[in-house]
Amino acid sequence: MFIPTTKKECEKLGWKQLDIILVTGDCYIDSPLVGVSVIGHCLINAGFRVGIIGQPSLDSADDITRLGEPTLFWGVTGGCIDSMVANRTASGKPRRTDDYTPGGVNNKRPDRAVIAYSNLIRTHFKNCAPIVLGGLEASLRRIAHYDYTSNKIRKSILLDSKADYLLYSMADKSVVELARHLKDGLACNTIRGLCYVSKTAPADGIALPDFDTVQSDNTAFSSMFATFYHNNDPITAKVIYQKQDTRFLVQNPPPLTFTQRELDEVHGFEYMRDAHPYYLQNGSVKALDTIRFSILTHRGCYGECSFCSIAVHQGRTVRSRSKHSILQEVKEITKHPLFRGNIMDVGGPTANMYGFECVKKLTKGACENKSCLFPEVCPTMEIDHAKQIDLLNDIKRVPGVKRVFVTSGIRYDMILADQKNGIRYLQTLIRNHISGQLKIAPEHSSPLVLDKMGKPGIGTLYKFRELFNKFTEKDGKKQFLSYYFIAAHPGCRLEDMKQLKSVCTKELKYTPEQVQLFTPTPSTRSTMMYCTNTDPFTGNNVFVEKSSVGRQRQMEHLLHVPGFLTDENNFGKHHDAKRSDAKRSDAKRGDTKRGDTKRGDTKRGDTKHRDTKREFNTRPSSRKQGRRGKING
Template identity: 40%
Template sequence: MQIKKLTDWLPTTNKEVKLRGWDELDVILFSGDAYVDHPSFGPAVIGRILESYGLKVAIVPQPNVNDNLQDFEKLGTPRLFFGVTGGCMDPMVSNYTATKKRRDKDAYTPNGDKGFRPDYATSVYSKILKDKFPNVPVLIGGIEASLRRVTHYDYWSDTLMPTILETSKADMLVYGMGEQPLREIVELLQKGVPFSSLTTIKQTAFLQAGDEPLPKNKNWEDVQIHSHEVCLNDKKKFASNFKVIEQESNKLNANRISQNVNGKTLVINPPFPTMLEAEIDASFDLPYTRLPHPKYNKRGPIPAFEMIKFSINIHRGCFGGCSFCTISAHQGKFIASRSQESVLKEVDKVANMPDFKGYLSDIGGPSANMYKMKGKIQSICDKCVAPSCISPVICSNLDTSHKPLTELYQAVDKHPKIKKSFIGSGIRHDMLVPEFNKNADPKELDDYTEEVMTKHISGRLKVAPEHTSDPVLKLMRKPSFSYFHKFKERFDKINIKKDLKLQLIPYFISNHPACEVEDMANLAAETKDMGFQLEQVQGFTPTPMTVATVIYYSGYHPYTLKPTKTPKSKKEKDDQHRFFFWYKQENKDWIKKTLNKVGRTDLLDVLLPDNKKDNKSWKKVNLKPVKNTFDDAIPSEHSKPTHGSRRKKKQYSRKKRR
């Protein structure tokens, strides 16, 4: 690989701007992340996209907000606009744990150092820029801006907040993936259209005076949601807003949304159609160095980069609509897949990196096995308003063929420098079960499963059933736990057939809306009965723009407007969490008292059987059944990681007897 020069990166300082011979910049980007010039890092993608339009672009990564704010002025005034993003993660998720404790590390900062990203970074950066450069437009984007584009609940401050356009004072917001709206914004600006006149660009939002009529567009219908002030006073109406927002975000022919906010009108234009293969290829084929900026060489590795350094992203989007996940809200429910040629071109770049040892860490996406999947008849998708293509059942119009993905894996492995390619992204195990994926070819599903198990994992396969309770799973838009049992049967069969000795690692989540203590007890008993002992688990964390977060704050399901309970107090959350660790001595007395109190001695017999009894009596216990009362599925890998280890019952019983 050719040795990189400093000018191979976007400039970050005046010195680097001058090295390129530039006297003026067209766009200056500000980011909450360190600058990694890689297609998995949004700020780099936006910078390279703008550069491809012939613009002179610079980036100021992690500007200091605690000094004289010189980082915001050092590159001067851009000709077109400032671009601002909080980074690849919502800054509040980056900075705080689910229990609202400050994190010790920031994965997007060299050496994992904390303190380089302010809380609510997008608003902080934008307000500083508007104060210092009041006449220069500020365009905000990225996941923080995208998911906070309307009235939303903020878990960390425990308040209902207005659109981020109000708190940031920015001029425009791009939601979702930014390539398509940016292209139109730049084209119009280059033609001399004033920034303030860019009011009919798809996938953008802005605030206007409350007494102004909405900009004219004969192709769009309008829908108005309850105002921010109404939401503050009526949680049920706040909840009802979300159904409109989610459906319009996922429609191919969406309506324009408006909302009154503090005497102004928030206008959210409909999204662009899903990116075509040529469009997403063009984004990934830009001249990334695939490396952090050299300025960080002495500061230590950037954890997020180290994790994806040798990984390949093959698609965007997720058609699951998971109730606790923001992927579809940001990337859309329709899948945008790269061509095999584009993927192989990137594989070759990675394979020729100086420190590459022959192992790709991941070939995947938001969900590992949604590549090339789309509607069979487009006109049916055009009219669809469902937030999920696989809940409560897999849509009969959805092509779930895994053959293109299997062929892609095989093509990657033919590269002479690839020793092994791993699948690090979570796999949708339910889509590999013929009883659930009824329209798929069972042999094709088995071929994919066998391909993954024999060639693309090392010891463990991660899947995420998330829960065992049907009511909780239904609210999650997840399939019945019975399908996990069926997948495990197929997994075990291949394991034995190929003598692989692989472990199946299920991920679970506690404290989700509709989840009761008894549900967690049943989860613990059911998983123990299957031979699992969970080691590291995660509680539900409310993040903006999800069904579960709306329920958490309002107490109502946004689609039914029926009251729905959520564990909220520290005691409720801790109690549910304890059931994951039934095997710890300090939890045993509490579990006995709790299950006796609710009359579930059957679960107690499973979790804490009398030592005198043979542990084979587990099978005789009548567990609360996991009924197949619905068919429901949602991408499971987006839940918070819940690492576990698998033990065969025979081994566990032998240990107990000893």
Template identity: 40%
Template sequence: MLDRRDFLPVNRDDMEARGWNELDFLFVSGDAYVDHPSFGPAVICRCLEAEGFKVGIVAQPDWRGREDFTAMGRPRLGVLVSAGNLDSMLNKLTAARNRRRSDSYSPGGELGHRPDRATLVYCNIARELWGDVPLIIGGVEASLRRMAHYDYWSDKVRRSILIDSRADILVYGMGERQILEIASRLASGESVSDLTDIGGTCYRSLSVPKEAVEIPSFEEVQKDKKAFAEAFRLWYGEQDPFRGRSVCQRHGDKTVVQLPPAMPLSTEEMDGVYDLAYVREPHPMYDDLGGIPAIEEVRFSIVSHRGCFGDCSFCAISAHQGRIIQARSHRSILKEAERLVSMDGFKGYIHDVGGPTANFRHPSCSKQLKVGTCRDRRCMAPKPCPSLDTDHSDYMALLRKIRMLPKVKKVFIRSGIRYDYLMECGDEGYLEEICRHHVSGILKVAPEHCSPRVLKLMGKPSIDVFLKFKKAFDRINEKIGKKQYLIPYLISSHPGATLKDAVAMAEFLRDLGHIPDHVQDFIPTPGSLSTCMYYSEMDPYSGRSLFVAKRGHDKALQRALLQYDRPENRALVVEALEKTGRTDLIGRGPDCLVRNYTEKKRTDKKTEKVRIRKDKKRGRRGGR
């Protein structure tokens, strides 16, 4: 039975039980309160607690009233606001802008516990209640909307969330270093208006700092897509803590100033963050409400590092966690693993040991911790950098130590591996060890597409690398006598992908003998290069125009081709093949994507059912 006294205060009774009359900081979160290091609000609050600050959490308050906000009183030093682990609009709506069926960060997975644009709503209430209390925003929603940005759900360019929220400071990135400095300086008596020199934050100004890189203003990017692309190009080039410069953008008579990113945490600092006294469970107040579904994916998982030097165009991790890997020590990770083993419900399986990419355990090259990442090239694509450090020995040694712990039956890798990085190391022994000990029958990898042009826009390697990896994977599994399968992640309708590219993907899948159960339609989320391409319809680096599938029907055609065997997709696939002049793929030949049956062969329901079964069987031949 969990003791609520082990959690941070969520109401006045909890405060009084600790002997507190007031809070130093009130944290308002769009997620339910889960005291686990995979949940940002818990991490920030535990870091503050460890430094002696009194912190309370208001999780998913009812924004239609004020009682939830005022229950613990006026905070002494500040109000901290986060929409939660996801952007609140992405949490609510799909790529087709349809309402999602559930919210895994809410009690029982129930929808409706957070408002749209939660950061703005919570901040407006905080300003109404305590106008002079410092207001600090952070989390993914604030971090990736820190400058003027394209908002897919309203289909327009919106102002910086710092302007619209009326917050004093915006913390971007993971935030531990920034929030502790902010808290310390506020506690020492400094005014929030003086905190204009903290890396990894943004503030409002009435003037443009002399040495800052000024990007096109909100008014310019709102009217001109070329200006939007140029603003993104300039801003994106400064997202490095070592070489990055301050960036500013005018919004009318105000200017948003982004200071360079916070310096990476050292291994000792990372250990300190993850060694804190997390309960690793949702607060007991949710027990009778169905619990919090999001905990199930991470309850028996371990975060071993953060950051990703893969720098895929469609992913905003590089703009949030950064490209420089920050890793925990083996000691800290093993200590956490030993704690998992002793928890109720542990059945011998650690579900994941990883980060954004599991096998990125150290910086991509030795110079990154001295001079930062390269401004003009990626580490991995289109080809690996000659300076790339592909040594996997540390990660494999860590996995060996964990699987040798008593009561541990299996250690899985669910956060995914970069197969191109693994192949680049030149030692298939690592892949064999992964296949023997760390695959649960299915290994998910992310080739994303097969078109060379589209892959280049995505920042992904050639599809030949995936095929080489698949051969090695199949060969090793045959050698060790296991039936295990690769499941490729694919994205449809990425900016630059035409209908012909989608047909090429369908042919690739046919030859691969695999039809995916799920295909991700590209979703333009704030902060990514691909979103800039989507809105501006151009590559911001080359200036070349791009085709972008924006109409619902255009996107449906591309998606249907990646699941061409489904009966419900037949009409869309035929339409796509006719539009691209590929009617040679309609017929009865072995390479055809859809069968062309005569009316005589479809005269009764029984024959139609037989045809559907044959189509499904043919579409999935040769694998899963």
């Protein structure tokens, strides 16, 4: 069922007053891929009366007061995407469109939505119930952070919003625990995944450099970030705290990673897979084209790309759903009146991380000074695509399903590292699960830039491309690779973009038509490099192109088409260039979700793929910001 968004719906349920009201910067979409929806269903399942208000007007009391005041708390989220990323391009221009707003015009979500909605609540409800922040925007801004729009270091959003609590990461469990504590009148300060403000420093915990110091000292800011980053694993994390003005921002360790049973339960709720009719009267919601019939198979990502926020939001530990749970969801999808046989995506933050995880990580936590995949795949990470192959085959057999696509990003280095089933997985994708093109994200070709990004070397791409072309030709398919690239990432100079241009034209035979202009988003390693000109983990100096002219020049250099590729006859002869990313579906629109590009504005930012699929939970789409958003995190 839809969670109530009007007083009339509450009356039909016999609810005179709600326990919790969730306020979001998106319109209300009831989907397992939208965080505020998942959080609402988790709370209702736990016995609480919940309502949702999407995109309330700041100019009147009508929206924010229509459900009355909750007995326990207000939950506030900016939506599936950080509002500053949703509203502005990498060059600071206003975005014209919004996929989560009915009608598509970007005129409903305020800048700094979490702060704006918190102020709105206090304006119309004096001595109001506690305000609890959640979702991607709150999660990534929970500590002192660099804000690209204002070009300054800001305090925790918990202090700036004057809210009472902040739930970070995937908050499905912690939000229910918080609701129970508030209902029973218990202290909340021990709940995992909770940030709160205290007049005194906690007795146990790690002290971060105070806010006044990190504002003026880049070395202290880098040290603060490194400690913060390394305290995001549920098994090893400690309480950390930071003095901000006369008070202390305290962060408890993150929530324990979901078990498979718990993850299955969350996806077993009855979701409508549509926007609430109250909002649809204002127009269609474009995000539904992507997420309505998509399947989330797992949470978390151990890729640790430097520009990606998933590590500090969803975490580095992957938890997969059971095959039974996923197949049950597919069967429910086939009953939907709008379903025409196509499952649009089976994946997660990274599609091919389903079904396996490092045993050491599950028992002892993620390694502090070692990445699972970079600079090469860790030998203790026993990559095996067998379970995902079996899952895709079983989904195809469900009555009513015609096609099953994998459109989440894949790590091609993991395919090459899987000696047992990597080739079989690639062949399965080529034969059955891509529609004309497979999008991959090498991001760059320069060894120095790739090192700063935490991405594999260009040689890995060449090996994968050779295999892809080989099996595509063998199967008689007219399919191709398209590539995501980033310009002006820390460490990248114009000379590096010239080298990348040469690689595209001479080696890949590919003409880029979409290039992301690096967008610094809060709480990522790349953003720290951008702000401080220093790698926070190594202390080494990093070149950063900060001028708008220089950043734009890097992007435009890669997009310039050489003369020999402009000839129509020659163009068709280049293997990967027959079609490119911008030549299909919505890529020609002025606004897409991939960052600043020559084609227009996108929201690919610093996240990986589309974090549209989670929010009070949020999963990270800037590219990895958000593939999914949620008050869970």
